[in-house]
Amino acid sequence: MSQLTYASIDQTILDTLSPAKKYYWAIVAVLFLGVLFGAVCWTYQIFVGIGVGGQNNPVAWGTYLINFVFWVGIAHSGTLISAILHLFRAGWRNPIARAAETMTVFAVCIAGLFPFIHLGRVWQVYYMLPIPNQRLLWPNFISPLMFDVIAISTYLIVSTLFWYTGLLPDLATARDRAEGMRKKIYRILSLGWTGTHEQWRHYTRGYLFFAALATPLVISVHSVVSWDFALGITPGWHTTIFAPYFVAGAIHSGLAMVLTLVIPLRKIFGFEKMITTDVLENVAKTIVFTGLIVGFAYATEFFIAWYSHNIVEIESFRWRAVGDYRLEFFIMVVCNTILPLFFLFKKIRRTIPLLLGISLFVNLGMWYERFVIIIGGVAHGFSPHAWGLYRPTGIEYGIMLGSFCLFFFFFLLFTKHLPSVSMTEMKETVS
Template sequence: MSDKRIPVSKSDTLMNDEMLSSLRPPGLAWYALIAFLGAVVAWGLFAFGYQITRGMYVTGLDRPVMWGLYIVNFVFWVGLSHSGTMVSAILRLSQANWRRPILRAAEAMTVFSISVAGLFPLIHLGRNWVFFYLIPYPNQRGLWPNFRSPLLWDAMAITTYIIGSVLFLYLGMLPDLAVVRDRSSGWRHALFRLLALGWRGTAHEWTVYHKASTLMAALIIPVAVSVHSIVAWDFAVTVVPGWHSTIFPPYFVIGAILSGVAAVITLMIIIRRAFHLEEYLTPLHFDNMGKLLLVISLLWSYAYFVEVQTTWYAHEPIEWEVFSFMSGRYTVPLLVMLLGNSLLPITALCFKRVRRSIGAMLVITLLVNVGMLIERFLIIVPSLSHKNMPFVWGSYRPSWVELSITAAAFAGFALLYAFFVKLFPMVALSDVRELEARSVSVPLGRAELPSIAGKE
């Protein structure tokens, strides 16, 4: 069903103007935002510097809780990075046309969140200054890293995913860059001319481009799945009670998609509001995304149920100890998590009115991500604090340094995004205009231009 509110009647120039509105010179609000985010990031950098000069004792970590908020952050941000792949690649392959206005936002989010995620293992290191021991390269020590370690798999997977998602983002942006090139002047023109690589939009280029996009989409989905599976293996391959679980990889992938999709919706709402893209991001999109979120939330609930249920039934003492400890000490977070990830989305998103209500979607999607952050915390911390040896059970409370760096991660992500928005086309305008062009059936002498928009 073609939605009538898609602006079929607009001229291409007008559409370009509207969709590239984010590239207009920034206002005071933008500068204020940048200043604020920059301050938060600077504070986080100070906190990190403090940690490097003082030592890891400035964190709340101890024995046995040797991983804390940094790894929670790592898993969370890797999870967010699944948004772009999910929205862009999967929906591209399944030819869901409503994806078009949001795919750029989602892809950019992938790149930035995986980059932020990639920083956390480094921040987390006890000796950050010898991080290069982790890189496989020929060196004068004659020793290579241990590829049997899941952390190396992580490093490989995240590198692959960062490169892959940057390529994917760039690939999707290539025709748009040409458009921006043609509309810009000065240093921007020089930059975009460089980035557009001389794209002209010949029929041949478009043909290859389409095939390449499809191929990349097909390639990046397994990478995305592997990335979060590997993150899950960091935990699942250990002998830590509560971690050593075969459900973890699919559970993590589902959780990642859940938080990713929710984050994309949140981002859609913000971008829609900030750049007045109401006509391009319509309630239809929210409706569709809402349905997707509903399905994933159901899947997540299923996975969570399976995990707890099997542990409860088997009742292996120490495993169950971890779960009872979790529900005892962390009752409130646990309930928030269940509400945010499962109960609220599943009940609310059944209703079309909720799905099409921007305000309700904002609340729900934010809660989903709060829930996902808590979920990661509840996976990592209770298990570690209640490990196999009861005599050395411990507890964990993040310190101000860890909280500052977490805040800086969010701010840094937002900062990158704010710059990206001002520099690059935020809406995939070729894709949107393609849909626009195709929604009109054009009788030509030699061929009939098919209206594929109607297929939706």
């Protein structure tokens, strides 16, 4: 980090905005095809009906809501890194803050799509908006699903504004070094930022308030998502630990996704001097911490089920561990709580392929955590005659594939068109 100068930071980051090579566009095209495939699957579902998915009695919430919770969770660590660590003045977050914030914005966008997909009759989405929908009936804000609409919409707007505000000085730097059409575009996007002392005076204050507001917001959003479940009386869902459990899990998955995105990014764009192994190691240490919280939550759920003497809860958790979804449960426990413990070893924390590999497994584990919670709860409820199983259909897998392609499609476009590392914050780090 000490070898970096302001000029070398600008040079390295602005070089990434140079016209892309053919293989970049080839990958973008492949991802776009994946997005199209997902869109075709969704269109098919709209025309044929929601029954083309695997959701049915008793499991009415399937992969669409698993993916919704998964993507909202992914978003969270972006805000942790950009806002919470900003308040704590953790300098190591500066090189990865922009990528993490961008991940947040795109992940919330993708998450926001899934309630639309899950609705089936998507054209009736306006029922969720705070307007009188039919016969002057308004949405009922007692429902946790309406909490969700308000929380996710707020999170999307706030994280987008926060991200854009952080970009302003960098867009001005790009503007001052670009030519032709690019200069015109950056000129509009930078809103005329010139970095005068008066601008910085108000900007730093406003940015601090942004971080201070985003911090409680991020905690509230995944708490609200957890209440979609916890406020129902379904066994396995109706528990008070869900809010902190979901928030920790969200940050756990998001940090893993940060590693998944940032490790190839630093390799491809030559950011090794900025996104150093120390930075990645700090993310890995945080993953150990969140992994331990998640593991503790898993254990607490089982303990409380046993301690409650409630036979329905006991059966629900027995079935979770050894029932039809035991494989999913096993993947969840191993990937989320055991594999991250390897990060306790310094050598593993500093070996890039292992960091990437374990981060991928944590992503996988966190997807399965949502599967185990959502499906496991409703599939094995109070009445044995209403028990049932669920498997996603091809259409659901197609839509899921499309969502992942859309996320990486957006991220790839971002890396070549906007500064993927914050030049301003990097300069602050070296100054």
